[in-house]
Amino acid sequence: MTEAEIADWVRSLSKNERLILATYEGGTCMPESMQRYWNPKALESLVMQDVIRWTMAGYELTEDGVLLAGFIQQKEAQRNQRTAPVGKNDKTATGKQVRFGEPCPICETEIVKIKRETLQHIIDFLAPKFHSVSQRRIKGKSAFIPICPECDAYALGIEFAKGFPFIMKNGQESEIQRIVHLLWVTGKPFRSMGIENGCINSEE
Numbered sequence: 001m002t003e004a005e006i007a008d009w010v011r012s013l014s015k016n017e018r019l020i021l022a023t024y025e026g027g028t029c030m031p032e033s034m035q036r037y038w039n040p041k042a043l044e045s046l047v048m049q050d051v052i053r054w055t056m057a058g059y060e061l062t063e064d065g066v067l068l069a070g071f072i073q074q075k076e077a078q079r080n081q082r083t084a085p086v087g088k089n090d091k092t093a094t095g096k097q098v099r100f101g102e103p104c105p106i107c108e109t110e111i112v113k114i115k116r117e118t119l120q121h122i123i124d125f126l127a128p129k130f131h132s133v134s135q136r137r138i139k140g141k142s143a144f145i146p147i148c149p150e151c152d153a154y155a156l157g158i159e160f161a162k163g164f165p166f167i168m169k170n171g172q173e174s175e176i177q178r179i180v181h182l183l184w185v186t187g188k189p190f191r192s193m194g195i196e197n198g199c200i201n202s203e204e
């Protein structure tokens with residue numbers, strides 16, 4: 001593939017597809033951090049385009065995939081050089097505190113909250129790397145911990161049949177499987193208003 005062909009292909013990708021490829025760290029295996037951009041549709045589309053394939057070891061890039069991911073990374077690095085001052089380029093991923101009921105500073109999804117007891121279960125079962133929950137909050141004493149259902153979809157148990165319980169801004173308890181169809185919708189960040197048992201209220 002020529003540089004122009006790679007650029008064209010990258011341009012044709014959706015934002016979510018590009019976000020997944022942007023987690024590339026070299027080699028052919030995708031890092032665990034790609035879970036932060038876990039979007040089943042985008043992932044499926046990348047698999048269909050033969051950019052990523054699933055192996056026993058995890059998600060792996062094809063030869064074309066390495067070219068695309070490398071290209072995206074290079075562009076990203078150039079952009080960061082121009083705009084970022086010093087330090088790590090992904091500081092915002094964990095640097096900002098999320099607040100219950102407010103939009104996530106990273107993805108604009110409405111923040112939900114989990115009980116401290118649930119947080120402990122998550123840590124015991126998954127030992128995940130949190131993207132929207134800081135170490136300070138994990139070690140803190142507050143009874144509820146705000147968490148972003150998109151950024152921390154993996155921690156909330158998206159891969160299970162039934163995930164960990166959380167409370168939404170509208171006061172209802174839910175789990176990620178019941179709202180997943182409302183997450184990662186382009187141009188329509190998740191809001192709990194008008195949701196009844198995971199369904200949008202038809203009277204709305």
Ligand SMILES: [Zn+2]
Pocket residue numbers: 104105106107108109132148149150151152
């Ligand atoms: Zn988020």
